[in-house]
Amino acid sequence: MSPLHGLRVLELAAIGPVPYAAMLLADLGAEVVRIDRADGEQPFAAWHRGIDRGRRRVALDLKQPDALARLLSLVEDSDVLLEGFRPGVAERLGFGPRACHERNPGLVYGRMTGWGQDGPLAHAPGHDINFLALSGALDAIGPEGGDPVVPLNLVGDFAGGALPLAVGVLAAVLEQRTTGIGRVIDAAIVDGTASLLTMLAAMEGAGLWSRGRGRNLLDGGAPFYTVYTCADGRHVAVGALEERFYRQFVRGLGLDPEQLPDRDDPAQWPALRRQFALRFATADRDSWAGRFDGTEACVTPVLSLAEAAEHPHHRARGTYRDEAGLRLPAAAPRFLDDPSRAAAAAQHVP
Numbered sequence: 001m002s003p004l005h006g007l008r009v010l011e012l013a014a015i016g017p018v019p020y021a022a023m024l025l026a027d028l029g030a031e032v033v034r035i036d037r038a039d040g041e042q043p044f045a046a047w048h049r050g051i052d053r054g055r056r057r058v059a060l061d062l063k064q065p066d067a068l069a070r071l072l073s074l075v076e077d078s079d080v081l082l083e084g085f086r087p088g089v090a091e092r093l094g095f096g097p098r099a100c101h102e103r104n105p106g107l108v109y110g111r112m113t114g115w116g117q118d119g120p121l122a123h124a125p126g127h128d129i130n131f132l133a134l135s136g137a138l139d140a141i142g143p144e145g146g147d148p149v150v151p152l153n154l155v156g157d158f159a160g161g162a163l164p165l166a167v168g169v170l171a172a173v174l175e176q177r178t179t180g181i182g183r184v185i186d187a188a189i190v191d192g193t194a195s196l197l198t199m200l201a202a203m204e205g206a207g208l209w210s211r212g213r214g215r216n217l218l219d220g221g222a223p224f225y226t227v228y229t230c231a232d233g234r235h236v237a238v239g240a241l242e243e244r245f246y247r248q249f250v251r252g253l254g255l256d257p258e259q260l261p262d263r264d265d266p267a268q269w270p271a272l273r274r275q276f277a278l279r280f281a282t283a284d285r286d287s288w289a290g291r292f293d294g295t296e297a298c299v300t301p302v303l304s305l306a307e308a309a310e311h312p313h314h315r316a317r318g319t320y321r322d323e324a325g326l327r328l329p330a331a332a333p334r335f336l337d338d339p340s341r342a343a344a345a346a347q348h349v350p
């Protein structure tokens with residue numbers, strides 16, 4: 001039986017973090033009912049073909065009294081509601097937290113916004129890139145001397161938005177099981193993204209992080225924790241942070257560590273990077289991947305999405321699966337006593 005078997009979730013149609021959070025709950029066994037627009041318009045349907053899995057769907061025009069009554073009747077039999085409207089919209093439509101809790105005091109009401117339910121920007125529009133920019137995350141990502149680099153919408157929408165929403169829902173459900181009382185969760189992408197920066201903020205406060213991009217241990221500034229271009233124009237990722245991994249990395253490059261600039265001196269990093277870059281430029285990506293395979297040098301090829309799905313490690317674990325004509329990532333995390341997951345992984349072994 002799945003961990004969330006019996007948990008009933010209502011998902012009000014939205015984009016990005018709300019459907020992804022609902023997918024996570026559905027993957028863990030929750031019964032998710034998606035409330036779609038009655039006009040059938042789904043402007044982001046192609047984007048959501050993967051993350052919309054695991055739902056039953058009901059179309060309602062929530063501006064109509066009979067549709068609102070139907071929604072509130074569904075609330076009575078649900079444990080969780082997820083919505084991603086701007087602050088105040090759900091209240092104006094008649095299904096805000098107060099109206100829902102009058103029907104079901106134990107309902108966990110999850111609210112997902114970019115800026116939060118209050119504050120000067122609460123009602124302002126925005127997207128992932130804007131929330132990253134104002135949280136401080138975007139300024140820290142990118143090469144030295146270059147512009148900030150947009151990390152897809154992984155950091156904001158999904159890591160900073162959907163994951164805190166899902167964790168908040170699960171925490172509130174645990175409390176609900178004891179008290180019978182629900183909670184209202186204010187999940188904001190800008191808050192969650194700021195939370196992701198906790199370690200970096202502490203490092204900066206301790207003088208261990210430069211304010212410039214691409215100059216630090218974990219932002220690509222260190223020549224032993226970065227990406228290199230190979231002879232075929234493809235790339236390898238190097239994560240040789242620890243000394244013993246670094247020595248294997250240098251050995252795999254065919255270099256003598258005693259003849260190299262001091263890796264512990266950031267002033268020497270540009271010179272060290274140049275030597276590594278010259279070596280990687282002498283062979284193609286897969287040659288380097290083969291050379292480092294089986295070592296502890298922490299060197300891996302940078303794979304495309306299509307390549308990643310076919311990698312032997314992912315095939316052995318069933319990390320990707322075929323669904324509705326798409327190759328999609330499977331549910332995560334996994335539970336080691338789940339026989340269905342073990343069977344799925346076995347089907348992908350070459």
